[in-house]
Amino acid sequence: xxxxxxxxxxxxxxxxxxxxxxxxxxxxxxxxxxxxxxxxxxxxxxxxxxxxxxxxxxxxxxxxxxxxxxxxxxxxxxxxxxxxxxxxxxxxxxxxxxxxxxxxxxxxxxxxxxxxxxxxxxxxxxxxxxxxxxxxxxxxxxxxxxxxxxxxxxxxxxxxxxxxxxxxxxxxxxxxxxxxxxxxxxxxxxxxxxxxxxxxxxxxxxxxxxxxxxxxxxxxxxxxxxxxxxxxxxxxxxxxxxxxxxxxxxxxxxxxxxxxxxxxxxxxxxxxxxxxxxxxxxxxxxxxxxxxxxxxxxxxxxxxxxxxxxxxxxxxxxxxxxxxxxxxxxxxxxxxxxxxxxxxxxxxxxxxxxxxxxxxxxxxxxxxxxxxxxxxxxxxxxxxxx
Amino acid sequence: xxxxxxxxxxxxxxxxxxxxxxxxxxxxxxxxxxxxxxxxxxxxxxxxxxxxxxxxxxxxxxxxxxxxxxxxxxxxxxxxxxxxxxxxxxxxxxxxxxxxxxxxxxxxxxxxxxxxxxxxxxxxxxxxxxxxxxxxxxxxxxxxxxxxxxxxxxxxxxxxxxxxxxxxxxxxxxxxxxxxxxxxxxxxxxxxxxxxxxxxxxxxxxxxxxxxxxxxxxxxxxxxxxxxxxxxxxxxxxxxxxxxxxxxxxxxxxxxxxxxxxxxxxxxxxxxxxxxxxxxxxxxxxxxxx
Numbered sequence: 001x002x003x004x005x006x007x008x009x010x011x012x013x014x015x016x017x018x019x020x021x022x023x024x025x026x027x028x029x030x031x032x033x034x035x036x037x038x039x040x041x042x043x044x045x046x047x048x049x050x051x052x053x054x055x056x057x058x059x060x061x062x063x064x065x066x067x068x069x070x071x072x073x074x075x076x077x078x079x080x081x082x083x084x085x086x087x088x089x090x091x092x093x094x095x096x097x098x099x100x101x102x103x104x105x106x107x108x109x110x111x112x113x114x115x116x117x118x119x120x121x122x123x124x125x126x127x128x129x130x131x132x133x134x135x136x137x138x139x140x141x142x143x144x145x146x147x148x149x150x151x152x153x154x155x156x157x158x159x160x161x162x163x164x165x166x167x168x169x170x171x172x173x174x175x176x177x178x179x180x181x182x183x184x185x186x187x188x189x190x191x192x193x194x195x196x197x198x199x200x201x202x203x204x205x206x207x208x209x210x211x212x213x214x215x216x217x218x219x220x221x222x223x224x225x226x227x228x229x230x231x232x233x234x235x236x237x238x239x240x241x242x243x244x245x246x247x248x249x250x251x252x253x254x255x256x257x258x259x260x261x262x263x264x265x266x267x268x269x270x271x272x273x274x275x276x277x278x279x280x281x282x283x284x285x286x287x288x289x290x291x292x293x294x295x296x297x298x299x300x301x302x303x304x305x306x307x308x309x310x311x312x313x314x315x316x317x318x319x320x321x322x323x324x325x326x327x328x329x330x331x332x333x334x335x336x337x338x339x340x341x342x343x344x345x346x347x348x349x350x351x352x353x354x355x356x357x358x359x360x361x362x363x364x365x366x367x368x369x370x371x372x373x374x375x376x377x378x379x380x381x382x383x384x385x386x
Numbered sequence: 387x388x389x390x391x392x393x394x395x396x397x398x399x400x401x402x403x404x405x406x407x408x409x410x411x412x413x414x415x416x417x418x419x420x421x422x423x424x425x426x427x428x429x430x431x432x433x434x435x436x437x438x439x440x441x442x443x444x445x446x447x448x449x450x451x452x453x454x455x456x457x458x459x460x461x462x463x464x465x466x467x468x469x470x471x472x473x474x475x476x477x478x479x480x481x482x483x484x485x486x487x488x489x490x491x492x493x494x495x496x497x498x499x500x501x502x503x504x505x506x507x508x509x510x511x512x513x514x515x516x517x518x519x520x521x522x523x524x525x526x527x528x529x530x531x532x533x534x535x536x537x538x539x540x541x542x543x544x545x546x547x548x549x550x551x552x553x554x555x556x557x558x559x560x561x562x563x564x565x566x567x568x569x570x571x572x573x574x575x576x577x578x579x580x581x582x583x584x585x586x587x588x589x590x591x592x593x594x595x596x597x598x599x600x601x602x603x604x605x606x607x608x609x610x611x612x613x614x615x616x617x618x619x620x621x622x623x624x625x626x627x628x629x630x631x632x633x634x635x636x637x638x639x640x641x642x643x644x645x646x647x648x649x650x651x652x653x654x655x656x657x658x659x660x661x662x663x664x665x666x667x668x669x670x671x672x673x674x675x676x
Contacts, residue, residue: 042501171646197645202605204403204596207396207521208641211389229503229597240514240521241392261505261597263512 027070028063028331030055030321031096033086033111034125035103038078044103046311047125048073049303051100054318057298064325072096076107083107087114097331100317102126103310112139121337123317125310128177132360140340140360142316142350143309144274144367146174146225149251150182152272152368153223154189156381162220162246164192166213168234170226172201174252178225194219201230207237214243221245227252232261239265246270251368254309259376270381272368274309276349278378291347312349320346320353388519393641394634399526401633403596405533406588407610408617408625410581412540415620417553417577419477423484424464426607427491428585431457433598434495436590437504446506454586460491461582465575473571488603495600508594525594532591533626536584540622543580553577616656618669627667632656 032051035044055071063069072094074086083102090096091114098121102108105128112131115122116138124131124141131141157165165186169179179196186193195216197209213222222245224234231253238247247269249258254273259266275288279296282289295315296307323346324339325331343362346353351367370381410425432453439449468483475483510524544550555563556573563570589598596602609632617628632652639651659667 199645200649202602203400204592205396205399205637207399208393208637209645211392212641215389229599232503232505232597240523242521257502261503263505 027068028325029070029072029094029096030318031087031090031094031099032071032073032101033076033083033090033099033107034073034101035078035083035107036073036075038076040078040104042308043125043310044075044078046299046303046305046308047101047103047314048075049305050299050311050314051318053299053302054315058322064322065329065331067331069322073101076103078104078107080106080110084110084114087111091115091118091120096120097333098321098336099123100125100314100321105131108141112136115139119337120333121321121340123321123340125313125317129181135358135360138337140320140355142320142348142353142361143313144251144350144363145181145361146178146250147181147185148363148365148368149178149272150185150225151189152365152370153182153248153250153270154186154191155365156248156270156272156370157191157221158189160221160246163190164194164218165221165223166195166197166216166219167193167223167225168197168199168206168209168213169224170201170228170230171198172227172230174227175201175225175230178250178252182223182225199226199230199234201228203230204233205237206230206234207241210234210237210241210243214241219245221248223248223250225250225252229261232258235262235269236265251309254371256306259373266373267375268373270370270372273371273378274312274350274367275369276307276309276312278369278371278380281378281380287347287352288349292349295349309350316346316348316350316353319348389641391518391520393637395520395522395526396641397634397637398530398630399522399595399633400636401630402526402529402533403588403592403606403629404609404613404632405626405629406529406536406592407585407606408613408629409533409536409540409622410585410588411611411614412581412620412622412625413553413577413584414574414581416544416557418469418480418574419557420469420480420484421611421619422578422581423481423607423611424488424491425581425585425610426603426605427488427495428457428461428582428603429589429592429606429610430495430598430600430603431460431491432586432589433506433593433602434499434504434589434600435586437506437593437598438499440506450590453590454583457582457586457589458579461578461585462575464582465578469574469578470571488607492601492603499600501600503597503599504593505597506590506593509591523595525591529591529595532587533629536587537622537626544622549576612653612656614666616659616666618666621666621668624666624668631667 034048036048055069059068076083100123102111102124105126108124108126108131122139127143129145129147169175199206224231231249249269249271251272254277275292279292299307320343327339328335341355343353343355351363353362355362371378372381414420414422435453435456436449440446464487468487508525509528514521514523552568552573556570560570613628613632614625617624635652635655636648640648
């Protein structure tokens with residue numbers, strides 16, 4: 001009796017394995033190492049949800065080139081060492097044909113050597129410019145960089161004929177990195193940084209720094225690169241001291257939450273942000289409008305959460321990859337890489353992507369919209385004229 | 387002159403926050419020689435619970451009251467389930483338990499509440515009071531007044547009531563206290579409850595200034611602890627003085643020296659003071675009280 005049972009079990013398992021094996025051969029494996037938990041979870045979590053959501057959707061429509069996609073996600077918890085271990089596993093055990101992921105700049109940089117060695121296309125979701133500068137053959141990225149945010153702010157300043165600014169930046173990683181980028185591009189765009197102050201990420205009062213900025217002669221505007229609650233307090237203190245010159249915040253605080261925290265003081269503050277934040281404010285002729293409206297509706301319906309730009313980066317990465325697969329008519333890694341690099345006119349949530357052998361991100365300043373906060377809501381600043 | 391006054395106001399604002407947090411350390415220390423590193427989490431719980439209850443439509447004063455009671459319950463639970471079972475252990479081991487409790491509470495808050503920043507409406511409006519070219523938010527004065535009220539209540543409790551005498555007796559010599567009929571276990575529990583209440587009140591009052599999130603407690607507790615050490619741990623007046631001095635040091639060094647080095651300047655001064663006066667400005671030495 002037991003022998004009979006064992007035989008049945010074994011044959012059932014055998015058949016199941018056969019079926020699974022057959023299934024796997026008709027699938028294209030895509031890897032993703034994301035920081036779903038840990039300090040960067042507010043980035044990694046929407047990225048994971050987005051990838052799963054859209055891979056299911058693509059498969060429901062019959063897959064790419066008649067082949068189903070199989071998504072393999074690992075959670076690195078925000079740790080670069082873990083990320084590298086998982087990247088090796090994706091390459092050696094799972095044998096993926098491409099990778100979408102790498103939530104932070106840190107985890108991405110740790111994984112780059114693995115994918116460069118294995119010659120597998122790697123579309124990162126990290127923000128840092130170091131990912132694509134210098135250009136690496138197999139590495140691409142979808143999010144805009146801090147440098148572009150600085151350039152966008154400076155372009156708006158020029159339009160208002162303001163050239164001398166002061167900067168007050170947070171000392172956390174984001175604030176520091178953006179401050180350095182702004183300081184680097186300022187001379188090229190004809191902006192003079194007359195005074196600089198900093199604050200700690202947990203400081204609760206920035207009036208001394210702002211008083212010094214107020215007392216500095218000739219300052220025509222103030223830029224605040226920062227992340228978290230610091231910029232909200234800067235904005236409140238700015239209002240408290242009744243400083244008259246315009247205040248610019250960064251894309252780091254481009255969320256409704258910033259308006260809630262800063263309250264009335266946020267009125268008149270300008271900041272660069274992705275189109276995804278303001279789908280209903282976009283002009284009907286805006287090329288990004290259909291994509292952005294569609295993505296935010298789908299994401300909201302399926303997950304019950306509000307969209308974030310981070311999930312949008314994952315959407316862009318997956319779509320660039322699948323479109324390249326269609327053009328390559330298969331999943332050959334080298335062909336796939338070439339086709340990703342040839343991406344032209346792809347309209348994503350982050351902007352219009354035109355890649356080239358020297359530009360593995362392909363976004364220009366039009367990816368950002370300049371927003372002004374009026375009466376507790378965003379308004380688009382017209383980009384022509386003054 | 388206007389800038390001097392502004393730096394002074396900034397120091398007052400930040401200092402009042404530190405003072406209020408520092409006050410929470412005094413009572414538990416007085417009763418049991420434990421430095422409770424979960425004190426910052428009491429501050430966080432007070433603020434976050436109020437924010438979330440107020441978001442459900444509950445009036446803010448009622449939400450604040452419930453938040454204080456909830457935090458007291460957490461303080462009592464901390465004593466009953468973490469400190470009490472280890473009552474034979476050394477003070478260092480107990481301090482480590484409070485560090486563990488602080489990590490646990492932070493993690494739990496992340497799950498129960500969320501990971502975002504929140505704020506509460508200020509008690510007396512958001513319009514700054516302008517004096518001679520400088521501006522201060524009314525909430526800073528509210529925080530300062532709150533600290534003053536707590537100092538008076540603590541003084542009254544410790545110096546004027548039998549319960550307070552029992553707390554001091556427990557701290558001085560636990561065995562002797564037990565011999566004269568003091569239930570030292572309830573006294574230490576009582577000190578945790580009161581410290582939790584002080585922390586929660588602090589959290590509710592400072593949230594309109596500092597904003598709050600699940601991890602706001604860590605740094606507030608660190609600064610509050612530094613302030614308490616500077617003033618002399620165990621002394622309520624010392625805690626307030628230490629907080630205000632720390633706030634002033636930060637504000638004036640940010641204003642006159644450099645915002646990059648303000649924390650360094652503040653901590654250097656604290657180190658210097660503690661070298662000269664190891665018990666802090668208002669601290670008592672190792673004199674046995676009877």
